[in-house]
Amino acid sequence: MSKRIDVKDLNVYYSKFLAVEDVNISIEPKSVTAFIGPSGCGKSTFLRTLNRMHEVIPGARVEGEVLLDGDNLYGPGVDPVTVRSQIGMVFQRPNPFPTMSIRDNVLAGVKLNNRKMSKGEADALVERSLRGANLWNEVKDRLAKPGSGLSGGQQQRLCIARAIAVEPQVILMDEPCSALDPISTLAIEDLINELKDDYTVVIVTHNMQQAARVSNKTAFFNIAGTGKPGRLIEYGDTHTIFSNPSVKATEDYVSGRFG
Amino acid sequence: MTDTLTPVKKRSALTKGQLPKWAPYLVLGIALVLGAAVLALIGFNALGWGIVSAVFFAVGLVGWSAAVEGSRRAKDKLATCLVVGAFLIALLPLFSVIWTVLVNGLPGLTDPGFLSTSMNGVTGAYDNKSVEQGAPVVGGIFHALIGTVLITVLATVISVPVGLLTAVYLVEYGDDRPLARAITFFVDVMTGIPSIVAGLFAAAFFFAIVGPGTKTGAVAAVALSVLMIPVVVRSSEEMLKIVPNELREAAYALGVRKWRTILKVVIPTAISGIASGITLAIARVIGETAPILVTAGFATSINYNVFSGWMASLPTFIYTQILNPTSPSNPDPSSQRAWGAALVLIILVMLLNLGARLIARMFAPKTGR
Numbered sequence A: 001m002s003k004r005i006d007v008k009d010l011n012v013y014y015s016k017f018l019a020v021e022d023v024n025i026s027i028e029p030k031s032v033t034a035f036i037g038p039s040g041c042g043k044s045t046f047l048r049t050l051n052r053m054h055e056v057i058p059g060a061r062v063e064g065e066v067l068l069d070g071d072n073l074y075g076p077g078v079d080p081v082t083v084r085s086q087i088g089m090v091f092q093r094p095n096p097f098p099t100m101s102i103r104d105n106v107l108a109g110v111k112l113n114n115r116k117m118s119k120g121e122a123d124a125l126v127e128r129s130l131r132g133a134n135l136w137n138e139v140k141d142r143l144a145k146p147g148s149g150l151s152g153g154q155q156q157r158l159c160i161a162r163a164i165a166v167e168p169q170v171i172l173m174d175e176p177c178s179a180l181d182p183i184s185t186l187a188i189e190d191l192i193n194e195l196k197d198d199y200t201v202v203i204v205t206h207n208m209q210q211a212a213r214v215s216n217k218t219a220f221f222n223i224a225g226t227g228k229p230g231r232l233i234e235y236g237d238t239h240t241i242f243s244n245p246s247v248k249a250t251e252d253y254v255s256g257r258f259g
Numbered sequence B: 001m002t003d004t005l006t007p008v009k010k011r012s013a014l015t016k017g018q019l020p021k022w023a024p025y026l027v028l029g030i031a032l033v034l035g036a037a038v039l040a041l042i043g044f045n046a047l048g049w050g051i052v053s054a055v056f057f058a059v060g061l062v063g064w065s066a067a068v069e070g071s072r073r074a075k076d077k078l079a080t081c082l083v084v085g086a087f088l089i090a091l092l093p094l095f096s097v098i099w100t101v102l103v104n105g106l107p108g109l110t111d112p113g114f115l116s117t118s119m120n121g122v123t124g125a126y127d128n129k130s131v132e133q134g135a136p137v138v139g140g141i142f143h144a145l146i147g148t149v150l151i152t153v154l155a156t157v158i159s160v161p162v163g164l165l166t167a168v169y170l171v172e173y174g175d176d177r178p179l180a181r182a183i184t185f186f187v188d189v190m191t192g193i194p195s196i197v198a199g200l201f202a203a204a205f206f207f208a209i210v211g212p213g214t215k216t217g218a219v220a221a222v223a224l225s226v227l228m229i230p231v232v233v234r235s236s237e238e239m240l241k242i243v244p245n246e247l248r249e250a251a252y253a254l255g256v257r258k259w260r261t262i263l264k265v266v267i268p269t270a271i272s273g274i275a276s277g278i279t280l281a282i283a284r285v286i287g288e289t290a291p292i293l294v295t296a297g298f299a300t301s302i303n304y305n306v307f308s309g310w311m312a313s314l315p316t317f318i319y320t321q322i323l324n325p326t327s328p329s330n331p332d333p334s335s336q337r338a339w340g341a342a343l344v345l346i347i348l349v350m351l352l353n354l355g356a357r358l359i360a361r362m363f364a365p366k367t368g369r
Helices: A043-049 A080-086 A102-106 A119-132 A152-165 A182-195 A208-214 A238-243 A248-254 B023-042 B046-069 B071-109 B124-133 B142-173 B178-191 B195-209 B217-241 B245-253 B258-285 B290-296 B314-323 B332-363
Strands: A005-014 A017-027 A032-036 A060-068 A087-090 A170-174 A200-204 A217-223 A230-237
Touching (some): A032 A043, A032 A208, A043 A170, A080 A087, A087 A152, A102 A119, A152 A170, A182 A200, A182 A208, A208 A238, A217 A238, A238 A248, B023 B046, B046 B071, B071 B332, B124 B332, B142 B178, B142 B332, B195 B217, B195 B290, B290 B314, B314 B332
Parallel strands (some): A087 A170
Antiparallel strands (some): A217 A230
C-alpha cells in the first residue's frame, strides 16, 4: 500500500514567477524522505506539487513530470481529485473541520465524498485510523465531541488520522510539528516512524534534528537569492547528508553556518 | 516585628492627587440643582433641564479634575463625558420611539379580535358608533399580518438562493475575474436603490409580462427581493470569505471535489453568519411601505393567495389607516388600529433580531471543551 514517486525535470511557477527549478528526485516507497532548506527555498511549494495541491492557488502551474509508480500525475485527463485521494497531506497548522465531531473528522474523506458505509465499517475505520495515529486511547470516550476541543498536538494527530482514513499510497507532511510543543512533536515523530511501515512518507521540516531523527533520505533545497528559483542541491541518505555532504552549501546549512 | 509592617496609611509615591469616589455623584447633584435653577428663570422643561445639567456636570467635573488631578486626568474625564453623552443621545430616539409605540399601540393590540379579524366589512359607521356610544373598536390586522408574512416569506424564498449562490460564485469561483468584479459593482449599486424604485421596477416588469394592473403579493415579493438580494449577497460573501482557506485545502487534500467542499465544509462553517445575515435582511424589508403599495395595493379582506388579488401588509395598513381613516369624521379608532399594527411590526422585527442571534448561536461551530 505504498508507491514510489519519480520527479523528472519539474519546474514550478506562480503565474510567471519560477519558484522551483529543474527538480529530479526519486522517492522510495515505505520510507521517510525529508526536505530541508532555508525559508522560501520552495520545499513546501515542491511538496504541494506532489499531490496537485499547488494548482489550488490561482495562477500556479507546473512543467515536467511527477510519476506515481510510473503514472504521470500531470498527464492529460488525470483528475486531481483522484490524485489527492491517493496522496494524502497533513498541513503545518492542525486544521480539523470545526463543524464536525472527532469521529466525523476521521470519516471526513469518506463522508464528504458521500461514499456509503455501514455503521460497523465506519466504527472500525475510525478506530483503525485513530489507533494508527496513536490517538485512540486519548479520544475513544469522546468521539462525538468537536475536534476543535483537542489540544494542538492531538488535533494534528487527528488530521493524520483523517489523512490515513482514506488509505492513501503516500502521505505528505508540510512542517507537521512546527506549531507543536516538544512532547507532541515526539508523539508525531514516533507516529511517522510507524507510518513508514505502510506508507511512503514525505516530510518538510525546518528542524534538522527532526530530519536526522525520522528520515531515511534527505533532500536539501536552497535558493541563490531573493527572486531566484529554489533548487534541489543535494539528495541522499540522511546519514550521508548530515555527516558527509558532497556540496559545500549543504554542509554549511546542516552545520548551522547559515540559514 | 518591625514597624514597617504596621498598616500606616501613607500616600503612595506612585499616586498624585485623586478625586474621591463620590465626586461624580456630588457634581451630578449640584449640576441637577443648578440646571433646575437656571431653567426656572427661563421656563422649565425636562429636555432643557437634561441638556443644561449635562453641560454643568461636564464643566464641573472636568474643571474639578483639572484642579486636583492634573490635565491628563481632566482630558480623560472630558472624553468619558463626551462618549457617555453621545451614547445617551443615540439611545434617546430609540427609547422614545419604543415608548411612543408602546403607549399608543397597546390599546389597539389588547383590543379583542385585533389579531384575529380583518377589516372586511368594517365601515365608518362602526367607528362612529365606537366613538360616540363607546362601543368597542372593531376590525383588526389579521389580513395585514397574513400579507406581511406571505410576502416576506416569498421574498426570502426568492432572495436566499439567488443571493447565496451569487456569494458562492464571488468567493469560490470569482477569482477577481471581470464578471465577478462587475457583479460586485452592481450589487453595490443595488444596495443603494431607493425602495420605491424597486417597487416601480417590479410593477412595470409584471405589467409588461402579465398585463397592466397586475397587483399581487408575488409582485410585492419580487420588489422586496430586489431590496433583499444585495444585502444577502453582501453578508453571505463576508461570511464565506472568513472561512479559513486551510479548511478548503484540508478537504481538497482528502480527495473531495470542489462543489462538495463548498457544500459540506465551507457553507456549514459559515452558516451561522449567513443565517443571521438573512434574518437581518428580512428585518430590513419587512417594514417597507412604498414598494408594497405600488405592487400589492391594499386590501381590507383576508387573501391567502399571493398570486392573485390585492394584498394588505402591516406597513401599508398603517399608512392607509392614518392617511384615509375608515371614518373620516372620527379618525381615532383608525389611528388606534394603526398604532397597534405599528407595535406588532416592531415586535416582529425584534423577534427576527432575537431569532438571528439564536440561529447564530445554534449553528456556531462548537468548541466543546
